[in-house]
Amino acid sequence: MFWQQDLETIDRKRLEEVQTGRLQDTVQRIWDNVPFYRDRINSAGTKPEDIKSVSDIKKLPFTSREDLLKNYPFGLVAVPRESIVRVHTSSGTTGKPKAIFFTKNDIDRGAELISRCLVMTGMRKNDVLQNMMTYGLFTGALVMHYGAEKVGVLVVPSGPGNTDRQIALMQDFKTTAIHITPSYALYLSNVFIRKGIDPRKDLNLKRAYLGAEPYSEETRKKIEEFFGIDVFNSYGLSEMNGPGVAFECQEKNGMHLWEDNFLLEIIDPATGEQVSDGERGEMVLTSLCREGMPIIRYRTRDLASVMPGKCPCGRTHRRITRITGRTDDMFIVKGVNIFPQQIENVLMGIKGVAQNYLIVLESLDHMTVQVEIEKELFDGNVTHLVNLQNAITEKLKNEILVKPKVELHEPGSLPASEGKAQRVIDNRTL
Amino acid sequence: MKLKQISVFLENKKGHLLEVLNVLSKAKINIRALSIADTSDFGILRLILPDPDKAAKILSQNKITVKETEVIAVGVSDKPGGLAEALQALNSANLNLEYMYAFVAKSKEKAVVVFRTENINAGIKALKKAGIPMLKAEEIYRI
Ligand SMILES: [Zn+2]
Numbered sequence: 001m002f003w004q005q006d007l008e009t010i011d012r013k014r015l016e017e018v019q020t021g022r023l024q025d026t027v028q029r030i031w032d033n034v035p036f037y038r039d040r041i042n043s044a045g046t047k048p049e050d051i052k053s054v055s056d057i058k059k060l061p062f063t064s065r066e067d068l069l070k071n072y073p074f075g076l077v078a079v080p081r082e083s084i085v086r087v088h089t090s091s092g093t094t095g096k097p098k099a100i101f102f103t104k105n106d107i108d109r110g111a112e113l114i115s116r117c118l119v120m121t122g123m124r125k126n127d128v129l130q131n132m133m134t135y136g137l138f139t140g141a142l143v144m145h146y147g148a149e150k151v152g153v154l155v156v157p158s159g160p161g162n163t164d165r166q167i168a169l170m171q172d173f174k175t176t177a178i179h180i181t182p183s184y185a186l187y188l189s190n191v192f193i194r195k196g197i198d199p200r201k202d203l204n205l206k207r208a209y210l211g212a213e214p215y216s217e218e219t220r221k222k223i224e225e226f227f228g229i230d231v232f233n234s235y236g237l238s239e240m241n242g243p244g245v246a247f248e249c250q251e252k253n254g255m256h257l258w259e260d261n262f263l264l265e266i267i268d269p270a271t272g273e274q275v276s277d278g279e280r281g282e283m284v285l286t287s288l289c290r291e292g293m294p295i296i297r298y299r300t301r302d303l304a305s306v307m308p309g310k311c312p313c314g315r316t317h318r319r320i321t322r323i324t325g326r327t328d329d330m331f332i333v334k335g336v337n338i339f340p341q342q343i344e345n346v347l348m349g350i351k352g353v354a355q356n357y358l359i360v361l362e363s364l365d366h367m368t369v370q371v372e373i374e375k376e377l378f379d380g381n382v383t384h385l386v387n388l389q390n391a392i393t394e395k396l397k398n399e400i401l402v403k404p405k406v407e408l409h410e411p412g413s414l415p416a417s418e419g420k421a422q423r424v425i426d427n428r429t430l
Numbered sequence: 431m432k433l434k435q436i437s438v439f440l441e442n443k444k445g446h447l448l449e450v451l452n453v454l455s456k457a458k459i460n461i462r463a464l465s466i467a468d469t470s471d472f473g474i475l476r477l478i479l480p481d482p483d484k485a486a487k488i489l490s491q492n493k494i495t496v497k498e499t500e501v502i503a504v505g506v507s508d509k510p511g512g513l514a515e516a517l518q519a520l521n522s523a524n525l526n527l528e529y530m531y532a533f534v535a536k537s538k539e540k541a542v543v544v545f546r547t548e549n550i551n552a553g554i555k556a557l558k559k560a561g562i563p564m565l566k567a568e569e570i571y572r573i
Contacts, residue, residue, distance in 0.1 A: 373439070373495070380437025380497045381528060382467045382474055389471065408472050409441045410495045 003119040003151070004112070007260055008315045015316065018260055019054045022288035027051050027060070030294050033078040036071055037296070057263060057286065062272065062297045068098040068239065076293050077101050084292055089137045090238040100139070100238050101292040107146065109289055110241045113258055114147020117247035120256070120315070121207060121232045123177060125152035128204075130175040132166065132184060133212065135159050139242025140212055144179050147244060153177075160184055163191050174204045179234075179243075182215035182223070186355045189226045190412075200228035209234050211243055214323045214341055218348030222355070233322055239298055240285055246320055254307040254319030261289050264318065265297070266306055269327050277306040282327055283320070301327040303339075331359075331424065333367045338400045340423045343369060346399045352377040352388050356414040359424045368405045369396060375411045431554045431564050432500045434482040435544065439495040440466070440473040450475060453492045459485050462570060463544070465531035476531065478503075478544065480571040502545045502553050503565040506532075513543060519560035520545070525553055542570065 002008050010018070028048045030037035041047075046059040068076065077084065085104050089097035102110070123129070129148045133140035135157060148155045158169050160181070166188070169175065180188075185208060192199055199205055205227050210220070211234035220231045235255050236243035240262060246255035257264050263286040266275050275281045283300045303326065307319040325339035332338070340359060347353050347369075354372035361367050371392060373385070389406050397403040415422065440446050447466075454461060454477075463478040479485050482498055489496045506512035513532075520527055526548040534541050542565065547553035557564055 375495055378437075378439050378495050378497050380435075380474060380476070380499045382469065383528075385439075385472065385474075386469060407442065410439055410493075412493055413441065 001119055001122075003116040008116060008120075008256075008317065010260065010316055012316055015259060016054055019263055019288060020052075022260075023054060023057065023263060023286065024048070024051050026286070026288060026290070026294045026296065029078050029291075030296065034076055034294075036067070036075055054263060057265065057297065058274070060286075060296050062284065062299050063295050064299050065098065065301070068295075069096050072096065073099045074101075076295070078294055079103060079291055087137075088139045088142075088238050088242065090139070097137075098239065103291040106290055106292050109261070110143050110244060111146035111150045113241060113244035113261060114144055115150045116258065117234070117244055118148060118151050118153065120247065120249045120313070121209075121230070122250060123148075123151060123153055123207070127176045127206075128154045128156060128173050129177045129179060130156040130158050130166070130169060130173070132158055132160050132178055132180040139236070139238040141179070143236070143242035143244060144209070163188065167191070167195070167197065170203055170205070176204050176206045177208065178205065179209045179211070181212045182210045182219055183213060185210060185223050185227075186219070189223065192226075199226065203227075205229045207232060209243075211236060214325065216341060216345045216348055217322070218345060219355070222348065235302075235320065235323065237285075237300060237302075239295055239300075240287055245285070249311065249313040249315060251311055251313055254311070254321055256311065256315050256317040257320050259317045262286065263288055264306070264320070266304070269299075269301075269303075275305075277308045277318075280305040280321075280324065303327060329424070331361060331426070332364075333361065333400075333402050333404075334365050336400065336402050338367075338402065342399050343396060344423070346395050347371055347392070350388075350392055350395060353392065354411050356412075357423065358414050361424065361426045361428050362405075363428055366405065367402065368407055370407045370409050370414060372409050372411050372414050431502065431566065432550060433478070433503045433544070433565070433567050433570060434498050435501045435546075436477045436479065436482050436486055436489070437497045437499055438475040438477065438489065440468070440475050442471050442473075447473075447475065450489065450494055453489060453494065454479070454485060457485070457488045459488070463531070463533035463542070465533075465544075467529060476544075478533075478570060499546065500550045502547070502550065502557065503570055504543050504545065504557065504562055505535075505565050505569075506541045506543050513541075515560065516543065516545070516557060516562050519556050519562055520547060520553060523552060523556035523559075525549065525556060 031048045040061045044061045083103045084101045086102040088100045131141050135141040207230045209232050224231045232248045234243050235246040246257035248255050265284040266281040267284050269282040283302045285298050286296045287294050302323045304320045304323050325341050352374050354374045356372050358370040393406045461479050465476045467474045486496045486498050504516050528546040530545045532541050532543045
């Protein structure tokens with residue numbers, strides 16, 4: 001089932017015409033209304049009339065996170081102040097926030113995209129969505145909320161945390177779907193085990209939408225199995241729409257990125273050159289319909305690749321792989337580039353290892369990976385634990401090419417945050 | 431014949447052992463014997479105490495990783511070759527000894543040796559066959 005079948009299955013050639021028109025319109029609007037962009041585009045030696053097709057996107061400059069910070073708060077707004085009806089901010093780790101402005105149309109369009117996503121996964125009017133993302137300045141919860149209401153779903157705006165209440169709400173309102181961060185989903189599963197609740201029998205859950213943090217395929221399987229549900233991968237960023245930029249269909253094999261709303265490029269983060277479909281690189285997005293604050297060629301710092309080929313579901317919008325890292329999460333040990341995701345993938349595949357882990361960077365050449373042992377596995381036998389420790393070390397070394405020190409920790413002793421889990425502690429003094 | 435022992439996982443963290451002992455002491459649980467096996471990164475604390483089920487429950491509630499395991503206790507009297515006889519019996523039966531430790535009984539002139547064989551029942555059988563007296567749980571707690 002589709003929410004907007006004609007747009008979701010649009011012919012690729014027709015799509016390109018739509019994109020070209022919208023790109024030209026976007027460039028003209030920022031040229032006319034945003035002095036920062038006018039200067040930038042001008043310095044790149046480009047004029048709005050030079051954009052004749054989507055491939056001319058290369059003539060436009062990139063926008064970085066720093067550009068958004070520099071222009072805080074109103075520098076990139078392209079409409080009169082009176083047309084703005086909402087602001088979201090997203091605080092980086094660096095302190096100063098980025099502000100993103102929405103007109104009434106921007107909000108409607110964003111909700112429309114979420115509606116596409118939810119219906120694509122099988123959500124219908126009679127479903128109940130418990131929205132466990134943070135309501136407020138963060139886009140995650142509100143954008144999803146509006147889209148779900150548009151579909152006609154009953155939304156339980158629970159926000160994150162207060163686990164006992166979450167469980168009560170799920171039981172009382174017969175929640176069928178949850179929108180949640182992967183780390184909170186894992187945390188919830190622990191609480192269920194502790195309380196002796198079996199979500200397969202005691203709840204009505206059918207699906208979960210996981211977003212806001214990268215997580216591995218193994219984590220998805222773990223959650224699906226434990227809750228007895230389908231888990232759909234969701235990708236978004238507040239600079240574009242919040243959630244709803246790309247979403248998995250029922251094939252659960254890559255996320256359809258709504259290309260009539262966003263122009264997608266994958267580039268080599270070092271050179272800025274576009275790479276071909278199937279090659280991994282940094283995602284660069286251009287908003288095609290945004291009124292309040294259009295952003296062109298935004299360097300998302302998220303690493304992914306385009307999946308070549310058609311999706312059996314019939315949607316023609318290209319699929320991206322799950323985010324396999326962030327250009328800024330990457331760390332270097334012994335001269336080797338390592339992403340926390342690689343380590344998580346390995347750990348999730350080892351029996352006897354619980355879900356929490358911590359990577360501690362000790363020096364340029366040494367890293368420690370702290371893992372929790374599973375309670376059930378502990379049998380009081382030293383040899384078994386030493387064997388486990390050696391197996392983890394060996395498997396990690398095969399994946400990341402650096403031999404880490406592996407420490408075994410008690411179940412529940414490593415930080416499992418209810419929001420975004422911090423997985424890397426950098427103790428290096430460089 | 432079988433005796434319940436508690437094994438506690440000790441991660442390499444300062445004060446961890448103390449924490450475990452404090453939990454038990456607060457619950458007024460006396461420890462009869464204690465042994466620690468450790469590697470450079472972690473250790474396993476083994477405890478013999480009067481009410482192992484209760485102790486395991488209390489430790490679990492305090493988020494300490496515990497496992498109850500079965501062991502065999504042999505009273506070794508103060509005569510030469512006492513321990514060797516027991517080991518010989520296990521060896522002859524081709525049984526893998528995972529670990530052993532000993533403690534001294536307060537009242538009697540006797541050492542208690544705790545054995546953990548991979549197969550507990552086979553261990554008991556072998557010792558019985560060799561005529562080596564094993565201690566019952568109640569006897570251990572009384573000493
Ligand atoms: Zn599809």
